[in-house]
Amino acid sequence: MRWLAEFTRRFQMLLNREKFDRDMDEEMRAHLELREQEQREAGVSREQAYTAARKNFGNALVLREASHESWGWAWLEHLLQDLRYAFRMLRKNPGFTAVAVLTLALGIGANTAIFSIINAIFLRPLPYPNAQQIYLVARTGNAFGGESISPAIFAAWRQQQEKVFEHFALIQWSGDVTLMVSGEPVSIPSMGISTDFLAMTGVHPILGRDFRPEEGVVNAPNVVMLSNRLWRSRFKTDPNVVGQSLTLNGKPYTVVGVLPAGFTGPTFSPPEAQLWFPLQVPATSNDPGNGGQLCFGTLKPGVSVAQAEAALTPALSDLRRQFPKMFMPHERARLIPLREMLNQGAGATMLLLFGAVGLVLLIACVNVANLTLARSTTRQREMAIRAVTGASRTRLVRQLLTESILLAVFGGTLGLMACYASFSFIATLVPASLPHVGPFGIDGRVLAFAFALSIVTGIIFGVAPALGTSRVELNSSLKESGAQAGARSMGGLRRTLTVSEIAISLVLLIGAALALESLARLTMVKPGFDARNALTFSVSLPSEKYDTQVKRTAFFDQTLARLSALPGVEQAAIIDTLPLEGGSDILFNIEGGTSAAPAGEPLDANIRIVSPDYFRALRIALLRGRELTAADNVSGAPVVVINQTMARMFWPGKDPIGQQIWIGKPMGPAQSEPAPRRVVGIVADIRESALGDMPGQTMFIPYTQTKWNSAASFVVRPKAASLLSFPEIRSALHDVDPGEPLTQIQTMEQVVSASLNDWRFHAILLGIFGALALVIAAVGVYGVISYSVAQRTHEIGVRMALGAQRKNVLRLVLGNGVRLALFGVVIGLVVAVALTRLMANLLFGVSATDPLTFAAVAVLLILVALLACYIPARRAMRVDPMVALRYE
Amino acid sequence: MHRDEIPPGTLHLLILKTLARRGELHGYEIARTIQQNSEDVLQVEEGSLYPALQRMLVKGWVKAYWGTTAENRRARYYRLTAAGRKQLQVEESQFERVVHAITRVIQTA
Numbered sequence: 003m004r005w006l007a008e009f010t011r012r013f014q015m016l017l018n019r020e021k022f023d024r025d026m027d028e029e030m031r032a033h034l035e036l037r038e039q040e041q042r043e044a045g046v047s048r049e050q051a052y053t054a055a056r057k058n059f060g061n062a063l064v065l066r067e068a069s070h071e072s073w074g075w076a077w078l079e080h081l082l083q084d085l086r087y088a089f090r091m092l093r094k095n096p097g098f099t100a101v102a103v104l105t106l107a108l109g110i111g112a113n114t115a116i117f118s119i120i121n122a123i124f125l126r127p128l129p130y131p132n133a134q135q136i137y138l139v140a141r142t143g144n145a146f147g148g149e150s151i152s153p154a155i156f157a158a159w160r161q162q163q164e165k166v167f168e169h170f171a172l173i174q175w176s177g178d179v180t181l182m183v184s185g186e187p188v189s190i191p192s193m194g195i196s197t198d199f200l201a202m203t204g205v206h207p208i209l210g211r212d213f214r215p216e217e218g219v220v221n222a223p224n225v226v227m228l229s230n231r232l233w234r235s236r237f238k239t240d241p242n243v244v245g246q247s248l249t250l251n252g253k254p255y256t257v258v259g260v261l262p263a264g265f266t267g268p269t270f271s272p273p274e275a276q277l278w279f280p281l282q283v284p285a286t287s288n289d290p291g292n293g294g295q296l297c298f299g300t301l302k303p304g305v306s307v308a309q310a311e312a313a314l315t316p317a318l319s320d321l322r323r324q325f326p327k328m329f330m331p332h333e334r335a336r337l338i339p340l341r342e343m344l345n346q347g348a349g350a351t352m353l354l355l356f357g358a359v360g361l362v363l364l365i366a367c368v369n370v371a372n373l374t375l376a377r378s379t380t381r382q383r384e385m386a387i388r389a390v391t392g393a394s395r396t397r398l399v400r401q402l403l404t405e406s407i408l409l410a411v412f413g414g415t416l417g418l419m420a421c422y423a424s425f426s427f428i429a430t431l432v433p434a435s436l437p438h439v440g441p442f443g444i445d446g447r448v449l450a451f452a453f454a455l456s457i458v459t460g461i462i463f464g465v466a467p468a469l470g471t472s473r474v475e476l477n478s479s480l481k482e483s484g485a486q487a488g489a490r491s492m493g494g495l496r497r498t499l500t501v502s503e504i505a506i507s508l509v510l511l512i513g514a515a516l517a518l519e520s521l522a523r524l525t526m527v528k529p530g531f532d533a534r535n536a537l538t539f540s541v542s543l544p545s546e547k548y549d550t551q552v553k554r555t556a557f558f559d560q561t562l563a564r565l566s567a568l569p570g571v572e573q574a575a576i577i578d579t580l581p582l583e584g585g586s587d588i589l590f591n592i593e594g595g596t597s598a599a600p601a602g603e604p605l606d607a608n609i610r611i612v613s614p615d616y617f618r619a620l621r622i623a624l625l626r627g628r629e630l631t632a633a634d635n636v637s638g639a640p641v642v643v644i645n646q647t648m649a650r651m652f653w654p655g656k657d658p659i660g661q662q663i664w665i666g667k668p669m670g671p672a673q674s675e676p677a678p679r680r681v682v683g684i685v686a687d688i689r690e691s692a693l694g695d696m697p698g699q700t701m702f703i704p705y706t707q708t709k710w711n712s713a714a715s716f717v718v719r720p721k722a723a724s725l726l727s728f729p730e731i732r733s734a735l736h737d738v739d740p741g742e743p744l745t746q747i748q749t750m751e752q753v754v755s756a757s758l759n760d761w762r763f764h765a766i767l768l769g770i771f772g773a774l775a776l777v778i779a780a781v782g783v784y785g786v787i788s789y790s791v792a793q794r795t796h797e798i799g800v801r802m803a804l805g806a807q808r809k810n811v812l813r814l815v816l817g818n819g820v821r822l823a824l825f826g827v828v829i830g831l832v833v834a835v836a837l838t839r840l841m842a843n844l845l846f847g848v849s850a851t852d853p854l855t856f857a858a859v860a861v862l863l864i865l866v867a868l869l870a871c872y873i874p875a876r877r878a879m880r881v882d883p884m885v886a887l888r889y890e
Numbered sequence: 891m892h893r894d895e896i897p898p899g900t901l902h903l904l905i906l907k908t909l910a911r912r913g914e915l916h917g918y919e920i921a922r923t924i925q926q927n928s929e930d931v932l933q934v935e936e937g938s939l940y941p942a943l944q945r946m947l948v949k950g951w952v953k954a955y956w957g958t959t960a961e962n963r964r965a966r967y968y969r970l971t972a973a974g975r976k977q978l979q980v981e982e983s984q985f986e987r988v989v990h991a992i993t994r995v996i997q998t999a
Contacts, residue, residue, distance in 0.1 A: 004950075004973075007950060008948060008949065011947070011950065012948055022944075025956075026940055026944070028966075029916075029917055029965070029966045030917075030940055032916070032917075032918065032963065032964070032965055033917050033918045033936065036918045037918065037936070058935070058936050059935075059937040060935050060936070060937035061937070065937045065938065065940055065941055068938070069940055069941035069944035069945075071941070072941050072942075072944045072945035072948060073944065073948055
């Protein structure tokens with residue numbers, strides 16, 4: 003309690019500072035008068051008494067300082083003093099202040115923007131109370147890659163996990179679900195979760211209850227939980243929604259609960275599921291094929307990750323005995339912390355961007371340090387005067403640092419505002435596939451980051467100039483004219499800073515140029531199909547209503563017929579997965595084998611399910627044989643069309659037409675097709691998985707000859723761009739079934755463009771950072787050269803008086819700048835060669851050390867440096883010798 | 891006459907003791923009392939009294955109030971508080987320990 007009373011007294015002193023000062027002044031004055039009076043009474047003259055009293059007393063100012071210190075607020079007073087002084091200094095030099103604040107704003111703003119992306123991806127806590135304990139349970143060494151597992155694996159694991167796992171859960175995207183909203187079908191993304199998933203996450207429904215174990219078995223009653231958003235938007239936060247019945251995909255479901263806001267599936271990438279179903283997990287499964295299911299678990303107390311992995315691995319060996327072709331010999335169970343699983347995709351790119359934006363800030367710091375140094379040479383006299391009047395070196399350094407930090411805080415504030423203003427643009431660049439928590443935006447953590455960054459920045463760029471400036475050589479400083487003092491000692495440091503600034507911007511610019519060049523080359527890649535004017539949309543047939551293959555085929559047959567009959571349509575077709583949007587692959591055998599693929603060897607190829615007009619709709623050329631026709635249906639002979647790569651890979655030097663393949667056969671009798679397919683045609687290659695990937699071996703089978711579930715993308719080729727509109731297409735579709743919503747309505751060109759989103763994200767950001775770096779470096783060179791011109795006005799005047807021509811002066815100044823630029827460029831090139839290698843896998847069609855890019859960027863930077871020197875050089879040329887000689 | 895600087899750290903003790911003995915004093919009186927009681931040997935740089943008094947105010951060892959002197963002059967009087975009396979004991983015994991130790995070192999040397 004004593005410290006509290008003491009603090010209260012201190013605080014009162016702070017608040018009534020002036021009264022306390024007045025009291026003490028009066029008290030000390032009284033003291034002096036009494037002493038004087040005493041001396042006078044002892045017979046001393048008035049003047050002597052006055053001086054004697056004061057001599058014994060000490061310096062009143064120092065005493066006042068000392069007593070302030072005993073109140074314990076000296077630091078605050080000094081800070082306020084320093085701040086006031088700093089404000090004054092900044093206001094007195096508006097040019098310097100503006101350039102410094104703008105430079106810092108660019109640096110801090112760019113960093114804050116990137117940090118807010120990093121925040122949402124890496125830092126924001128996951129909306130699961132138990133997020134720290136959750137592991138993705140996957141396997142390593144499998145033939146398919148990826149983290150998803152098959153129903154057979156989950157069934158086997160579930161029997162072995164009980165000793166080590168507290169919770170063991172499964173999730174699966176269950177696709178879009180059709181909900182009728184006031185007569186209109188609306189497509190809503192949904193997710194299936196095993197019934198203990200919520201308990202594992204620690205999340206509780208805000209209304210209703212969690213799923214029950216008996217709802218997670220096959221043929222359990224239909225129940226559903228609503229996301230908070232859906233509850234708000236479609237049910238107007240109806241508190242009685244629990245227990246209501248919804249018609250989803252044409253079947254009744256009972257709402258059992260509403261989830262809290264912010265709850266999303268454990269993949270944290272859109273589309274955000276709005277409806278949550280209990281996964282009906284069969285107790286046993288014979289399906290070893292990758293089912294797109296993700297398994298998660300939390301460990302029992304005291305169980306290690308290694309123990310858990312060891313407990314699950316034997317199940318994989320058992321499955322290998324059962325399905326020898328589907329499992330590799332050394333497959334192991336593997337636990338990956340949830341956070342790690344989410345971040346592994348974004349790590350490299352974000353690290354690159356964070357590094358790049360850090361360099362931008364570094365250049366900004368160097369730049370402002372340089373400006374501060376330039377200015378500090380003119381402040382030598384001011385420092386000397388302050389030192390002479392009793393300011394200690396610490397006090398001077400503190401004063402100078404206060405100025406720097408104040409500048410940085412202004413810069414940070416402006417940067418934050420710029421970041422806020424540009425945020426909607428940056429957010430559109432972030433690829434939707436990056437898992438993240440909550441929106442990309444400015445929250446408390448981002449604010450704290452920006453603030454801390456400003457302070458640190460202020461210290462970084464302020465400390466060297468402050469130490470330099472405060473080392474005052476009193477004698478020379480006071481004697482020499484203001485502009486000259488100390489200039490020599492710091493000129494070297496300033497040139498070094500300028501050189502490093504140029505070097506760093508060169509590295510950034512080369513990185514940006516390489517990334518932009520990659521993007522440009524990707525954009526120029528011919529996808530192999532004609533995207534122009536083609537339209538696309540998706541339909542996802544609910545399995546309840548379209549429960550047989552006959553019904554599904556009928557729907558697609560009729561819809562394709564209606565679409566083709568539209569006057570503006572040239573062709574209409576369907577495919578299970580559009581080019582550049584992923585897709586599945588499958589194992590097969592070649593009947594009889596070939597020289598490249600012995601009989602019985604499991605082979606792998608992409609598989610696409612299409613309607614006959616698909617190739618023509620996308621203008622994919624037929625190279626040999628024939629296309630698919632309407633006759634290739636369920637009653638016709640099984641056929642397949644392959645692409646050129648597949649023909650070349652498996653039938654080298656032979657004609658594949660007429661050959662037979664068994665799709666799914668290596669996966670065991672249950673997964674094998676009942677009969678082999680005959681190859682009837684070869685089509686040209688297209689970029690199937692990504693514009694940057696070479697075409698893979700791909701086969702196309704008619705949709706009428708296979709079991710496929712529900713989702714299809716339509717591709718519509720209009721006769722001319724203007725002849726077809728989406729409302730027409732929609733009404734054609736609704737003529738067939740008014741209950742089916744269209745989703746992902748876009749042009750094929752948009753599909754192509756969207757496939758480059760990841761590339762565009764880092765390329766554009768790197769481009770922006772490169773541009774910022776260039777601008778900041780140009781300002782830096784300009785600042786240093788114009789400062790040195792100002793300093794050398796006298797010298798230039800002498801030269802001109804002695805007969806130097808203007809062009810000599812121009813050459814002198816430009817030469818100075820070019821030397822710095824060349825130096826920086828050479829160093830930057832060396833560093834860039836070492837660093838760009840790190841981004842090799844973010845490049846396409848251009849080498850990480852592409853000489854042309856390196857040269858072009860170097861030339862660009864030198865030209866910009868020249869331009870930045872030219873302005874002060876012109877000023878130097880115009881120096882009037884008479885004026886210059888009189889100067890100073 | 892030769893005057894000695896007071897040893898560092900003892901100024902508080904001197905002020906506390908003076909106030910304990912004499913009750914209420916203003917700054918000038920404190921300075922003069924210390925000087926007289928030390929038979930003019932101890933020299934307090936008079937001004938340094940005031941920062942010391944401020945510090946003691948913060949610590950709560952003394953209280954101050956404005957009053958008038960016998961000559962009808964405004965002056966700030968200081969008075970010990972209970973905490974100040976306790977502090978005086980602490981500082982006195984501390985001082986005695988130090989002096990005792992130093993004396994022993996000097997005598998045995």
